[in-house]
Every structure is written in structure tokens, then in C-alpha cells.
Amino acid sequence: MKVLFSLILWLGICGALAATEYSIEKVKGNVYRFSAGHYHSVFMVTERGIFVTDPINADAAAYLIKELNERFEQPVRYLAYSHNHVDHTLGGDVIATDNVEVIAHEYADEDLRWTKTPTALPxxxxxxxxxxxxxxxxxxxKYYGPNNGRGSVSMRFMPENVLFVADWIVLGRMPYQTxxxxxxxxxxxxxxxxxxxKPFDVFVGxxxxxxxxxxxxxYLSYLQALYAEVRDGMLAGKSLETLQQDxxxxxFSDLKMYDQWLPQNIEGVYKTLNEQSYFDQR
Structure with a gap:
């Protein structure tokens, strides 16, 4: 029984590792998107070195740095974190050598230090x-204030005019769960x-x-519609369960995960309005 359990566990781990597919594709000019499963980051290759965004995790970062070394003759000069969340910042120590500047917004930097995140610090x-x-x-x-996590920023790559934003703008799919x-x-x-x-040419999330x-x-229209429907329903005295039914x-039914995540999106706005705006105390 122990042998069977160990075999099943080993096969599960191997399957999880194999499930992560890596790819690099050109977005525009010398700006590329790096994908690790359903996670993406961006890098730009220049004559003065390479600018890399989120490492995602240690395995993804190891794959990326290997590919950069094989494909391009320039070293990595900058590594920039989009925000503080560990599913985007882990693996920074794989990329950041002594000659790499690690960049983050001051709030993301504060969070990474206070929480002792095991990655390269800014x-x-x-x-x-x-x-x-x-x-x-x-x-x-650029920092726009709170939206997702701490210190989440946009990055615009010029002159290609490619805009990279993590998490708080998602295209073609519902915002994440609750x-x-x-x-x-x-x-x-x-x-x-x-x-x-100023208008951007390509958006990468x-x-x-x-x-x-x-x-x-x-995407903005969806957020506004979601917020308005939940707010107005709460003002009318509807429960969460009724809101999720109504x-x-x-x-927006063409968006990926619409059926699975719309009820959860509704719950997320409902909880936010209660926790942050005290709707339940009116």
C-alpha cells in the first residue's frame, strides 16, 4: 500500500511539473512575452542589455534565463516586479546577479521585506x-494607487508602445474567482x-x-457592470445568494470562466462592499 501511494504521489508530482509549458513569443519589435502555463511576463532586448519583468517562480526563471543566454548576446540588466504577490515575484534570485538592478514600487518592496519573501529584494x-x-x-x-496586491504598476515598453499590466486588467477571461x-x-x-x-499599441497581461x-x-465595462449590479442589488436588500441567482x-458570457467565476466575482464585490464600505451597517 505504501509503495502504491508513493508511486501515485510521484506520478502526480511529475504530472504537475510536466503540465507547465514554457514558451517565448515576439509581441512587437524587440518586446517578447514569456509564458509559464497560464502565467505571463514580458522582456525587452536592447543593445544595452535585457529588461525582464516578473520571474513567476524559480523553475520558470531558470528556463527563461537559459533561453535568454542561448538566444541573445546581451545580459540581463534589469528585473522589475509588477507587484508583491509571490506567484509573480518568486525566482527573482535566479535572474538577479550582482549586475542586475531589481526594481519595484516602494509598497511592493516594503511588503517583500516585511513578509520575508524568499526572492531577490529590490x-x-x-x-x-x-x-x-x-x-x-x-x-x-507607473503606479495608479491600490488595485491588486501592493505596489502594482504598469510598464510601457517604448518605442514599441507595448503595455504590460499584471492581474488588475485581464483580457478574454473573467477576473479571478472571488x-x-x-x-x-x-x-x-x-x-x-x-x-x-496615450494609446498603447498592444496590451499584455x-x-x-x-x-x-x-x-x-x-474589460472596464465588465467591471463597471458587475459593480453596479451588485451595489444596486445590495441597496435593494438582496442577499448574496439572491444576487448570484439574479x-x-x-x-460577457463569451469570457473564459464565465459560468464558473461569475458567482464568485459577485461574491467578491459583495464582500468588498461590506468589508470596505460597511454596506451591511446601513
């Missing part, structure tokens, strides 16, 4: 905006702010699909 932080120049190329990083770690108000506000700025400005506009948002 060597460069910023509060509002930071631009890193690599010859004729640059990466413009919105753990998310600020629904901040998600809406931050997405509006992105759309109010840390999950799901790449897309265009129109795709981001539709709210359909059929115009």
Missing part, C-alpha cells in the same frame, strides 16, 4: 513614476486612468490574452 524603488532608458529603448513604469487581494474600486479607477493616457485598447475598454451579465 535595489531600486519609486513612488509614482520611473523611466528606465536602455539606449534608444525605454520602459515607463477577487482575492483585489480592490474593485481601484481596479476600475486604475483601468480608467490607463485608458485616459500576466494572465489570459493579449489585446488592444478596445479589449481593455470592454445577476447574469449575458453580454
Amino acid at each position: 535595489t531600486m524603488t519609486f513612488s509614482d513614476e520611473l523611466t528606465i532608458k536602455l539606449g534608444e529603448q525605454s520602459v515607463q513604469m 477577487l482575492p487581494g483585489y480592490d474593485i474600486h481601484g481596479m476600475i479607477r486604475s483601468t480608467k486612468a490607463v485608458l485616459d493616457e 500576466a494572465h489570459a490574452d493579449m489585446g488592444t485598447r478596445k479589449d481593455v475598454e470592454r 445577476i447574469k451579465l449575458d453580454e
Whole structure:
């Protein structure tokens, strides 16, 4: 029995490892998307070195650094964390050598240090905006306030005009389950702010699909519709169970995980309005 259990456990571990598929694809110009299963990050290759975003985890980072060394003649110069969450920041120590600057927003840096996250800690932080120049190329990083996790920032790769955002904008798929770690108000506000700025050519998220400005506009429409339906239902005295039965948002039924996660999205907004706005005390 013990032998059978050990065999099943070993096969399960091997299956989980084998299930993670890695790939690198060109987005535009010298900007590439790195994928590890359903996680994505971005890197840019320049004559002054390579700028890498989220390492994702140690195994993904090891694969990425191996591929970078084999495919390109430039070393990694910068590693930037999109935010503090460990499913994006682990593996930083695999990429960050003595010659690599590790960048994060000051709130992400604070969280990584206070929680003793086992990854490379930032060597460069910023509060509002930071631009890193690599010859004729640059990466413009910006903080929009709370939206997902701590210190979550956008990164715009120029002159290709590719925008990378982790987690608080997701294209072609529903926001994650009950919105753990998310600020629904901040998600809406931050997405509006992105759309109010200079138009980007390509959007790359840390999950799901790449897309265009129109795709981001539709994502914002979903967030606004979800929020309004839950808020108005709560104001009418409806319970969570009733809201989950009544709210359909059929115009977004093509999004991946719609059937599975719409009830959970509703629950996430419901809990946020109670916990952050004290709706249940009105």
C-alpha cells in the first residue's frame, strides 16, 4: 500500500511539473512575452542589455534565463516586479546577479521585506513614476494607487508602445474567482486612468490574452457592470445568494470562466462592499 501511494504521489508530482509549458513569443519589435502555463511576463532586448519583468517562480526563471543566454548576446540588466504577490515575484534570485538592478514600487518592496519573501529584494524603488532608458529603448513604469496586491504598476515598453499590466486588467477571461487581494474600486479607477493616457499599441497581461485598447475598454465595462449590479442589488436588500441567482451579465458570457467565476466575482464585490464600505451597517 505504501509503495502504491508513493508511486501515485510521484506520478502526480511529475504530472504537475510536466503540465507547465514554457514558451517565448515576439509581441512587437524587440518586446517578447514569456509564458509559464497560464502565467505571463514580458522582456525587452536592447543593445544595452535585457529588461525582464516578473520571474513567476524559480523553475520558470531558470528556463527563461537559459533561453535568454542561448538566444541573445546581451545580459540581463534589469528585473522589475509588477507587484508583491509571490506567484509573480518568486525566482527573482535566479535572474538577479550582482549586475542586475531589481526594481519595484516602494509598497511592493516594503511588503517583500516585511513578509520575508524568499526572492531577490529590490535595489531600486519609486513612488509614482520611473523611466528606465536602455539606449534608444525605454520602459515607463507607473503606479495608479491600490488595485491588486501592493505596489502594482504598469510598464510601457517604448518605442514599441507595448503595455504590460499584471492581474488588475485581464483580457478574454473573467477576473479571478472571488477577487482575492483585489480592490474593485481601484481596479476600475486604475483601468480608467490607463485608458485616459496615450494609446498603447498592444496590451499584455500576466494572465489570459493579449489585446488592444478596445479589449481593455470592454474589460472596464465588465467591471463597471458587475459593480453596479451588485451595489444596486445590495441597496435593494438582496442577499448574496439572491444576487448570484439574479445577476447574469449575458453580454460577457463569451469570457473564459464565465459560468464558473461569475458567482464568485459577485461574491467578491459583495464582500468588498461590506468589508470596505460597511454596506451591511446601513
